[in-house]
């Protein structure tokens with residue numbers, strides 16, 4: 019669809035609460051992606067309503083998510099950034115794909131099992147068919163690669179199965195996408211329990227550093243980070259807390275683990291934690307400033323949303339039209 023350019027597609031939940039794990043593991047590298055791929059980034063507000071949302075908050079977070087991605091360096095002239103509900107083809111293709119997805123397949127999704135136990139008062143059909151909407155997102159753009167976290171791999175695999183099944187019945191309809199899973203080396207762990215991944219939904223606020231945390235908060239969280247009973251800053255098996263801090267320091271400064279061990283030789287954990295907090299706060303400060311600037315101009319953000327939706331619609335319309343024709347829908 020894009021001559022010789024490969025397509026990369028990713029969806030992001032409308033939540034301003036991105037963490038330094040999201041930043042270091044994924045968002046910071048987006049600009050290198052756009053050199054290699056035609057990239058789509060979609061704020062998935064329709065996925066968000068599979069659990070109850072406060073309308074004012076959902077609206078605010080949709081603006082914030084777009085602004086935050088742009089503040090982190092995602093260039094809207096080189097990538098297509100848009101909001102899912104602005105392109106009606108997503109919901110339409112999702113319905114069609116529902117008819118080519120098996121009840122049993124959806125029942126096996128671990129995210130559905132997790133979320134339905136967490137929200138046992140609201141196990142709605144949307145929560146169950148969440149993966150077919152995600153498949154529609156991906157397949158509308160004839161996507162080649164889907165960069166996701168490991169937790170979404172199962173959904174991308176289901177998307178492949180749906181695409182292959184559909185192509186078998188109606189040849190050459192969809193490109194079958196490959197997941198690209200972020201390297202685990204870049205995995206940033208919780209500051210409270212460094213054997214667990216840092217997660218934006220962690221209930222312990224001290225476990226997570228958010229991109230939008232202010233300087234004092236960032237430094238305080240690093241000071242409280244769980245470490246071990248040694249005192250020497252070195253990367254070693256069993257020192258999960260210190261290993262995590264060394265990785266974070268390395269990601270922000272570009273220094274190797276060796277260099278870091280030398281830099282802090284003879285110093286205690288207290289000095290090291292403060293240094294990690296400081297480099298993190300320094301690196302995030304320009305992102306935060308840009309975020310506030312973008313968010314202060316709603317009209318400009320809306321213009322951006324409109325432009326993204328127009329670009330996305332062009333491709334979405336083509337794929338949906340092709341699908342409807344193959345299915346035997348009457349085209350007027």
Ligand code: TRP
Pocket residue numbers: 027028029030031062065151152155156164165166170
């Ligand atoms: N389900 C993804 C998540 O929770 C978000 C998402 C929606 C997505 N549609 C997508 C990711 C398409 C990749 C491709 O993180």
